[in-house]
Amino acid sequence: MKIITSVKAMQKEVQMHREAQKSIGFVPTMGYLHEGHMTLVHTARKENDLVILSVFVNPLQFGPNEDFDSYPRDFERDEALAKNNGVDIIFYPQVEEMYKDSFSFEVKVVNKVDVLCGKKREGHFDGVATVLIKLFNITQANRVYFGMKDAQQVAIVDSLIEDFNFPIELVPVSTVREEDGLAKSSRNVYLTEQERKEAPRIYEALKSAVSYVLNGEKNTKTIQKSVEEHISKYTSGVIDYVEVLSYPELQAVQELSGKTIIAVAVKFTKARLIDNITFDVEA
Ligand code: PAF
Numbered sequence: 001m002k003i004i005t006s007v008k009a010m011q012k013e014v015q016m017h018r019e020a021q022k023s024i025g026f027v028p029t030m031g032y033l034h035e036g037h038m039t040l041v042h043t044a045r046k047e048n049d050l051v052i053l054s055v056f057v058n059p060l061q062f063g064p065n066e067d068f069d070s071y072p073r074d075f076e077r078d079e080a081l082a083k084n085n086g087v088d089i090i091f092y093p094q095v096e097e098m099y100k101d102s103f104s105f106e107v108k109v110v111n112k113v114d115v116l117c118g119k120k121r122e123g124h125f126d127g128v129a130t131v132l133i134k135l136f137n138i139t140q141a142n143r144v145y146f147g148m149k150d151a152q153q154v155a156i157v158d159s160l161i162e163d164f165n166f167p168i169e170l171v172p173v174s175t176v177r178e179e180d181g182l183a184k185s186s187r188n189v190y191l192t193e194q195e196r197k198e199a200p201r202i203y204e205a206l207k208s209a210v211s212y213v214l215n216g217e218k219n220t221k222t223i224q225k226s227v228e229e230h231i232s233k234y235t236s237g238v239i240d241y242v243e244v245l246s247y248p249e250l251q252a253v254q255e256l257s258g259k260t261i262i263a264v265a266v267k268f269t270k271a272r273l274i275d276n277i278t279f280d281v282e283a
Pocket of ligand 1: 056
């Protein structure tokens with residue numbers, strides 16, 4: 001496994017593989033890798049000749065009061081995990097090279113951002129889109145792998161690829177969960193012991209809401225309320241949002257029909273957890 005830290009060296013390496021007709025699978029990450037990331041790597045490994053994983057904590061997608069400085073980082077651990085799971089190249093650039101002082105552009109996402117995390121984290125998806133435009137150009141990948149845990153990100157990347165004509169296939173991969181149902185996340189380490197016990201109740205709330213829908217409940221507000229009540233009753237977390245939307249359009253609807261997402265964000269003492277469930281509602 002190679003570790004490449006400069007953009008030029010990465011571009012040179014990629015060019016060589018493209019000339020040799022190798023297919024490239026790309027897994028963008030902010031490091032502190034966990035099983036969720038490894039599932040993306042395993043899927044990419046099966047579908048491509050070469051697997052590139054980037055580790056870059058992107059300052060542009062953190063707000064002024066968010067956890068950029070304290071975001072967990074452990075490159076040695078990431079390196080070992082990547083190596084043992086079949087990554088061929090880690091791209092590990094520095095902020096100074098990715099965003100030079102002379103950087104002259106601003107990317108603005110104008111659709112699908114006024115809901116869910118986009119509504120709460122102004123500018124977050126502008127930062128995500130900016131770094132992905134750079135990473136797609138640098139890695140020249142054929143396929144890019146994203147976890148459905150951040151379903152809004154997947155929906156926005158889908159539009160990014162479409163709108164800017166990137167010749168790259170988006171491969172969404174199902175959320176990886178702990179045995180008790182908690183979605184894996186780098187931020188789970190910040191839960192207290194008690195919060196960690198409560199956190200699986202979030203997914204439980206989502207699953208029971210889906211069963212109400214399958215039993216005939218189509219009213220968005222009723223579904224939303226059932227999720228809120230479950231989370232408030234069984235956890236000490238503070239609900240940031242519970243939203244029920246069409247997917248991947250992320251449009252509010254009154255009566256459910258077609259592909260739907262229920263997505264939540266819950267704040268605990270030191271961690272804000274997100275989770276979602278997508279499902280089809282028959283008309
Ligand atoms: O999902 C993430 O970890 C980040 O948003 C991404 C896609 C690596 C961009 O920085």
